[in-house]
Amino acid sequence: MLNLFILIILQQFETYYITEDNILEVFKGDLEKFKDRWIKFSTEYEGIRIPAIKLEEFFKDLEGNLGMSQ
Numbered sequence: 329m330l331n332l333f334i335l336i337i338l339q340q341f342e343t344y345y346i347t348e349d350n351i352l353e354v355f356k357g358d359l360e361k362f363k364d365r366w367i368k369f370s371t372e373y374e375g376i377r378i379p380a381i382k383l384e385e386f387f388k389d390l391e392g393n394l395g396m397s398q
Contacts, residue, residue, distance in 0.1 A: 358394050365389050 346353075369378045369386045378386055387394075 354393070358392060361391055362394055 365386060366378070367375060368389070369382050370376065372379060
């Protein structure tokens with residue numbers, strides 16, 4: 329019962345008190361963008377690494393807080 333009570337409290341807190349622009353939501357979005365771009369540029373090496381030649385293009389392709397201005 330205690331776990332259920334704590335779950336309800338946390339869900340209500342998340343619903344009503346955590347804003348859309350909080351740092352965790354921004355991080356989740358940035359992480360997803362990073363993963364998508366990583367997959368795009370690392371297909372040659374099966375997702376393990378990005379060739380050094382493509383690094384500049386990789387960072388330019390990232391958007392928002394992660395990327396470089398073009």
